[in-house]
Amino acid sequence: MSSSFQAPKGVSEYVPPRADLLQAVRQRFAEQARLAGYGYLELAVFEDTNLFRRGVGESTDVVSKEMYTFTDRGGRSLTLRPEFTAGVLRAVLEHGLHKRGGLPVKVWTTGPAFRAERPQQGRYRQFYQLDLEAIGSEDPQVDAETIAIAWNWYRSLGLTRVRLLLNSLGCRECRPAYRARLQEFLRGLDLDEATRARIEINPLRVLDDKRPEVRAQLAGAPLMADHLCAACKTHHDRVRGLLADLGIAWEDTPTLVRGLDYYTRTTYEFDHPLLGAQSGIGGGGRYDGLSEDIGGPPLPGIGFGLGLDRTLLALEAEGAGFTAPPRCQVFGVALGEEAERRVFGLIAELRAAGVAADMAYGGKKLKGAMKDADRSGARYAVILGERDIAAGSVQLKDLAGGDQTAVPLTEIVTTLRERLAR
Secondary structure (H helix, E strand, C coil): CCCCCCCCCCECCCCCCHHHHHHHHHHHHHHHHHHCCCEECCCCCEEEHHHHHHHCCCCCHHHHHHCCEEECCCCCEEEECCCCHHHHHHHHHHCCHHHCCCCCEEEEEEEEEECCCCCECCECCEEEEEEEEEECCCCHHHHHHHHHHHHHHHHHCCCCCCEEEEEECCCCCCHHHHHHHHHHHHCCCCCCHHHHHHHHHCHHHHHHCCCHHHHHHCCCCCCHHHCCCHHHHHHHHHHHHHHHHCCCCCEECCCCCCCCCCCEEEEEEEECHHHHHHCEEEEEEECCCHHHHCCCCCCCEEEEEEEHHHHHHHHHHHCCCCCCCCCCCEEEEECCHHHHHHHHHHHHHHHHCCCCEEECCCCCCHHHHHHHHHHHCCCEEEEECHHHHHHCEEEEEECCCCCEEEEEHHHHHHHHHHHHCC
C-alpha cells in the first residue's frame, strides 16, 4: 500500500534511473564550465521579492502572474526564485566578488526554480536549470564564450538537432527611438486591453506574445535590428564573426525578445524542433543595466539559463544515446556468514578502487541473490561460498555471457578493474 500523499501538481521529480541521467547531464555541464574558468555558486532558493520586481521587470508575466510570493514571520515579502540571474548578480555584489580584480566574474550554479504556470509537458511549476554568468565585461568575446559553452555541452550530450537563434536588442542609447516607433505601430493593431496596457509599459514584450491572433498582426512590426546604433551593430557583428570562427551555426531571428526585461544587446535562444510547442531548451543574453537596476554599480553582464527538464526530453526525443555511468558494475553474492563478512570487505575494496559495487543483503539464498545481481545492471557477479573461502578464491561470473571462472581472492580487484577497462 502506497502513501496517500503525492507531490504537488506541476513538480518535476526524478527517480532512478532517470534521475541518474539528470545527474550525469549536470556533471557534464560542470566539466564544461570548469574548463572555461567558471566557479560554482550555491545560492538562496528564495529572495527579497523586490529583487525580482526591480530586476526581472513588473511588466513581465514572470513577475505579474507566475511568482510564488509569501510573507515570512518577520513580515518580509519573499519569493521563490523564478529565475537565477538576479540572484546571482545579488550574490556577486553582496560578497564583493567584483572587487577582487580580474573581471569578468565568471560563475555558474544549478538547482530548482519556481513559476506558477499551467503544468504541461516541458513546463513545470518546479523545474531545474543550469545557470552561467559572466559579470563585468562588455567584450563580445565573452558573449561568444557563453554561447560556445552551452553549444559544446549540447553537442557533448549527443544532441544534433539544437538550433541557435540570435538577435540584438540594442542598448539604452538606441532602444528609446525604436521603442517609440514600435509603440506607434502596436497602437494601430486590434489588441485586447491587457496587451494595450503592455504597449505603454514595455512594448518589446508584445513581440514575445505567443498567441496566433497576435502574432499574425505583428508581421509588419519594425525590428530592433534595423534601429541599432553604430556601437550595438559593431558589437553584434563581432559576436556573429566569433561564432563563425568557432564553427557555431546560428539563425538571425530579429523577432527574438525573450521573456525578461533586463536583456540588452546579444540575446539568444536554443531551440529543439522535436519538442513541439515547448521547443526552447535554453537561452540567455546581455543585461548591461541590471546591476544599476538593483542598486549596484555599473557592471555589464551576460549569461544563460538552460532547462534540464527540457534537455532530458530532447535527449529522449532525439535518441541521442547519452547515458549515465553505471550505478553498479560488480555485484557481490555471499553464501554463509563468513562469506558475507568477506564480501562486505571486498565490496568496500572495490569501491575504494573506483569500481561501482553492491551486494545482496539479508542473507538471501543463491537464487534470490542472483536475481538481485541481474536487476542491478552489473556486468559481473562475485560469488563466495565456504568452499571458495577454503580454496582462497572467488567465483567471477559474466552476467551477460554467463561464463564463470575462479579467481584468487588476492587478484580479484585487479582482475575486475582490467576487465571493466576493456
